[in-house]
Amino acid sequence: MTTFVLASASPARLGVLRAAGVDPVVRVSGVDEDALTASLGESASPEDVVVALARAKAEAVVNGLSTSGPDPAPIDTALNDAALIDAALIDAVVVGCDSMLSIGGDLQGKPHTVDVARRRWQTMAGTSGELLTGHSVVRVRHGQTTAVVGACHSTTVHFATPSEADLETYLASGEPLEVAGSFTLDGLGGWFVDRIEGDPSSVIGIGLPLVRRLLNEVGVSMSDVWSARQ
Amino acid sequence: MTTFVLASASPARLGVLRAAGVDPVVRVSGVDEDALTASLGESASPEDVVVALARAKAEAVVNGLSTSGPDPAPIDTALNDAALIDAALIDAVVVGCDSMLSIGGDLQGKPHTVDVARRRWQTMAGTSGELLTGHSVVRVRHGQTTAVVGACHSTTVHFATPSEADLETYLASGEPLEVAGSFTLDGLGGWFVDRIEGDPSSVIGIGLPLVRRLLNEVGVSMSDVWSARQ
Numbered sequence: 360m361t362t363f364v365l366a367s368a369s370p371a372r373l374g375v376l377r378a379a380g381v382d383p384v385v386r387v388s389g390v391d392e393d394a395l396t397a398s399l400g401e402s403a404s405p406e407d408v409v410v411a412l413a414r415a416k417a418e419a420v421v422n423g424l425s426t427s428g429p430d431p432a433p434i435d436t437a438l439n440d441a442a443l444i445d446a447a448l449i450d451a452v453v454v455g456c457d458s459m460l461s462i463g464g465d466l467q468g469k470p471h472t473v474d475v476a477r478r479r480w481q482t483m484a485g486t487s488g489e490l491l492t493g494h495s496v497v498r499v500r501h502g503q504t505t506a507v508v509g510a511c512h513s514t515t516v517h518f519a520t521p522s523e524a525d526l527e528t529y530l531a532s533g534e535p536l537e538v539a540g541s542f543t544l545d546g547l548g549g550w551f552v553d554r555i556e557g558d559p560s561s562v563i564g565i566g567l568p569l570v571r572r573l574l575n576e577v578g579v580s581m582s583d584v585w586s587a588r589q
Numbered sequence: 590m591t592t593f594v595l596a597s598a599s600p601a602r603l604g605v606l607r608a609a610g611v612d613p614v615v616r617v618s619g620v621d622e623d624a625l626t627a628s629l630g631e632s633a634s635p636e637d638v639v640v641a642l643a644r645a646k647a648e649a650v651v652n653g654l655s656t657s658g659p660d661p662a663p664i665d666t667a668l669n670d671a672a673l674i675d676a677a678l679i680d681a682v683v684v685g686c687d688s689m690l691s692i693g694g695d696l697q698g699k700p701h702t703v704d705v706a707r708r709r710w711q712t713m714a715g716t717s718g719e720l721l722t723g724h725s726v727v728r729v730r731h732g733q734t735t736a737v738v739g740a741c742h743s744t745t746v747h748f749a750t751p752s753e754a755d756l757e758t759y760l761a762s763g764e765p766l767e768v769a770g771s772f773t774l775d776g777l778g779g780w781f782v783d784r785i786e787g788d789p790s791s792v793i794g795i796g797l798p799l800v801r802r803l804l805n806e807v808g809v810s811m812s813d814v815w816s817a818r819q
Contacts, residue, residue: 525810532610547610550798580755582758
């Protein structure tokens with residue numbers, strides 16, 4: 360078996376992976392996203408940025424695996440015990456992730472407040488956005504990095520127009536406040552996404568078909584990572 | 590509040606609804622789908638069939654609600670107690686569902702065996718299928734049906750080409766054997782769906798944006814059904 364290491368603290372990504380039969384080791388990278396994005400310069404495309412951020416997160420986690428000491432920000436202690444980390448150093452894939460939603464060319468972060476989320480929805484209702492998902496896969500064998508690959512997937516998301524009352528109830532639920540783009544596909548927000556063109560798992564957080572292709576590129580099949588810890 | 594009654598035994602549909610904030614009363618219709626489909630005649634389109642089946646299921650459940658006696662096939666006794674049924678008779682929406690997957694014009698049922706599922710995947714790998722989802726919403730007020738509406742949504746599903754080893758592992762998991770089309774989007778099969786064009790919730794089992802539109806047509810908003818039992 361090959362150990363699957365998820366370089367992300369996102370519960371949505373962990374949920375997608377577990378539903379799809381992979382129970383990963385979770386490690387958080389601590390990468391300074393703003394500094395890295397700035398270092399890429401103005402000429403970097405959004406596609407370049409999400410792939411570079413995904414790679415930086417994966418590589419930071421690889422470095423953390425091979426140094427001693429516990430994860431500085433453990434998600435779940437059962438996912439971070441020493442035996443699992445030792446196994447990961449022998450044969451692992453470390454998967455980094457980054458996503459951004461662009462509407463009318465503007466990148467959408469987390470709204471944080473009801474007022475900001477309401478204004479976002481007033482703009483995005485009845486229109487569409489582009490969700491860019493970057494992934495990087497680092498293969499580790501016997502403590503050494505043997506391959507690094509990455510790629511990007513774009514999904515178009517068409518938003519419905521919620522009634523004023525429904526929008527207020529949705530905002531009051533708190534669900535859209537701490538997610539990029541002010542919506543979730545796999546929660547209450549699912550009623551307000553009319554259709555997508557692309558990969559739905561990438562909208563929730565981790566693009567399964569893209570990660571599968573990258574795993575194949577570094578010589579790992581689904582059979583190598585499925586149910587490793589079930 | 591308006592009681593949301595799901596006229597389906599599908600755990601996938603129940604899961605989608607609960608994740609989207611609606612905890613429905615579940616009632617099973619017992620409609621003879623083959624007989625009804627035959628009665629529609631050769632000239633009925635697939636769109637006509639899924640909407641007619643969804644309507645027949647919803648109406649059968651409405652009839653069952655207003656007659657005395659327990660549900661003949663209770664899914665979960667907590668979902669079928671007498672007080673809930675009484676509430677449903679005062680103000681409810683009963684939602685019927687039917688789906689079919691067509692690949693190259695052939696309707697795809699459940700494969701049941703590994704051999705059939707393997708042959709299906711050998712045909713569908715690298716191609717696309719059309720998933721048709723029909724929904725019907727019956728509004729019930731004080732024991733009387735006050736409105737019946739229905740519609741259909743079509744989603745295109747593009748299948749990846751799993752390696753022979755991955756396909757065998759997937760088949761051996763049993764997951765694709767009892768689902769129409771031999772795949773699931775929200776399970777192990779998610780690795781093998783490259784992209785869709787349409788509504789992802791309809792592929793899992795119940796099309797949230799279509800149901801929302803039908804609810805609106807019968808005068809019910811999301812705020813009326815969200816969290817009714819939470």
